[in-house]
Amino acid sequence: MRVLLVEDDRALASDVKAALVAAGYATELSHDGVDAQFLGDEEPFDAIILDLGLPLRNGLEVLRHWREQGNSTPVLILTARDQWHERVDGLKAGADDYLGKPFHTEELLARLEAVVRRHHGHAHNLLEYQGMQLDTDTQQFTLPGRPPESLTGIEYRLLRLLLMNPDKLLSKNSISEHIYEEESLRDSNVIEVYVNRLRSRFGKGIIQTQRGQGYRLGRPES
Amino acid sequence: MRVLLVEDDRALASDVKAALVAAGYATELSHDGVDAQFLGDEEPFDAIILDLGLPLRNGLEVLRHWREQGNSTPVLILTARDQWHERVDGLKAGADDYLGKPFHTEELLARLEAVVRRHHGHAHNLLEYQGMQLDTDTQQFTLPGRPPESLTGIEYRLLRLLLMNPDKLLSKNSISEHIYEEESLRDSNVIEVYVNRLRSRFGKGIIQTQRGQGYRLGRPES
DNA sequence: ATCGCAACTTAAACCAAACTTAAAATGCGT
DNA sequence: ACGCATTTTAAGTTTGGTTTAAGTTGCGAT
Structure with a gap:
């Protein structure tokens, strides 16, 4: 279990870190908002403890940034006792x-555990390829450097089929067989329409056409 | 399992190599881009760990070179933490x-294993002869030292027929019988036209003519 | 050497496949 | 029942793989 602790008060930070380590968490420390943001972007944590009053970059902004990036690591924020609106x-x-300062470390540990368990409860199931990822629990699709976007039912099923068969050439027939239950709309251009939708939402390159043969998952352009 | 580790920081490199060896990977080291490119071209690895900040030749260029050569060895890149765009x-x-530096060796090992497994899972159905390979899942054709190219329907069927009967002499009639369903376009030069297309895409030598008899698969000239 | 036929080469025509859009139908939640 | 989002249909447009066709090359037999 890796935890990122973001707290500018060094004395408090190292006390808390000691408690976390004692409780079995591998703990990383960060003392300002900018550094914290980088760490959260680059490394996978099971949870983040985030003080809101930070130098260089406000904790709220950092948190918003993470969420916009599609980072859903559970975050426990620390606020001053009297800052109710925070x-x-x-x-x-x-x-x-959230947890108001000052706090008892036991309470912090309890909340932390709760938050982690809750998050693991809906551990997200990812289908990933070339930096694109499809969350099969939330039906959200993320491409690198962009916030996740929700998909409609058929958009999702089409994208999932492609991501489950990366590189493979899939004929329109086999696609509609997988997407619909029964002998499907044989002469209908649904598939083409949805290919078009996905391309205009996520970039032309995401699906390649092999005329007369079928479609294939491509790689997203910038 | 052979791994190529490309990292210019010698101290870090030998630490990581030790960890890799301990985990059971036969590990080759390289400290600059030119050397790495050569090794990757010449020797078969199961995976490559590639630092992007390299002397002599940038890691990205090396990677692009490999992919252009049709080398699909799984590559795990190492980036500085603050270089998000990299x-x-x-x-x-x-x-x-990818993995941001600094990293924990356990995480490196986990990612490496995942990447290798994923790559093996992607095993495609290959029709292979003299270093040429036709991927029957993606309908892409690769010849040594080149990136894979997509084929149109008839190009694919012709090439597949040839690769399924290597060395065998195939008359134009038997070819069109295999490629088309019905009583074929007996007096038509389609086959000749497509033979010509394949030769100009992939080199004259790829198909040999036996005047009056038919065609036979040849070997690609370098 | 030359003639004839098979194979090669090129370019243009054709036409079904795929794309694009917008509107109509469907279904779902309130 | 109504409004909204999603799915499907439909029609017009573009694209590019396939085929045709016509001219050129070159092998091999006479």
């Missing part, structure tokens, strides 16, 4: 729970 | 996964 803002920005 | 560029250049 908690609301934090939850709205995508935090999973 | 990841995207790397994926576009054909990397299979």
Whole structure:
């Protein structure tokens, strides 16, 4: 279990880190918003403990940034006891729970565990290829450097089929067989229409046409 | 399992190599882009770990070179933590996964294993002869030292017929019987036209003519 | 050497496949 | 029952793989 602890008060930070390590968490420390943001972007944590009053970059902004990037690591925010509105803002920005300072480390540990368990409860199931990822639980699709987008039912089924057979050439027939239950709309251009939709949402390159043969998953252009 | 580790920081490189060897990978080291490119071209690896900041030749260029050569060895790139765009560029250049520096060796091992497994899972159905290969899942044709190219329907069927009967002499009649359903276009020069197309795409030598008898698969000239 | 036929080469025509759009139908939640 | 989002139909347009066709090359037999 890896945890990122973001807290500018060094003394407090190392106390808390000690407690976390004692509880069995591999803990990474960060003391300002900019550094924290990079760490959160680049490394996979099971949870993040985030103080909102940070130098260089406000904690709320950092949190919003992560959520916009499609990073759904559970975040527990720390707020000053009397800053009631910060908690609301934090939850709205995508935090999973909050804790007022000062706090007892036991309570922190309890909340942390709860937050992690809750998150693992709906552990997200990812279908990934060339940096694109399809979350089969939420039906959301993410391409590198963009926020996740929700898909309609058929958009999702088409994209999932492609991602489950990367590189493979799939004929329109086999596609509609997989997407619909029964002897399908044989002469209908549904597939073409949806290919068109996905291309205009996510870029032309995402699906390649092999005229007369079928379609194939491509790689997203920038 | 052979792994190529490309990393110019010698200290880091030998640490990581030790970890890889301990995990059971036969590991080859390279410290600059030119050397790495040569090794990747000449020797078969199961995976490559590639730092992007290299002396002599940029890691991205090396990766692009390999992919242009049709080399599909899984590549895991290492990027500095603050170079977010490098990841995207790397994926576009054909990397299979990325890892920000600094990293934990356990994570490197996990990603490496995942990448190798994924790559093996992607095993395609290949029709192979003299270094040429026809992928019957993607309908793409690769000759040594070139990136795979997509084929049109009839190009594909002709090439497949030839590769399924290597060395065998195939008359134009038997060819058109295999390629078309019905009583074929007996007096038509379709076959000749397509033989011509394949030769100009992939080299004269690829198909040999036996005047009056038919055609036979040949070997591609370098 | 020359003639004739098979194979080669090129370009243009054709036509079904795929694309694009918008409107109509469907279905779902309130 | 209504409004909204999604799915499907439909019609017009573009694209590019296939085929035809006509001219050229070159092998091999006489």
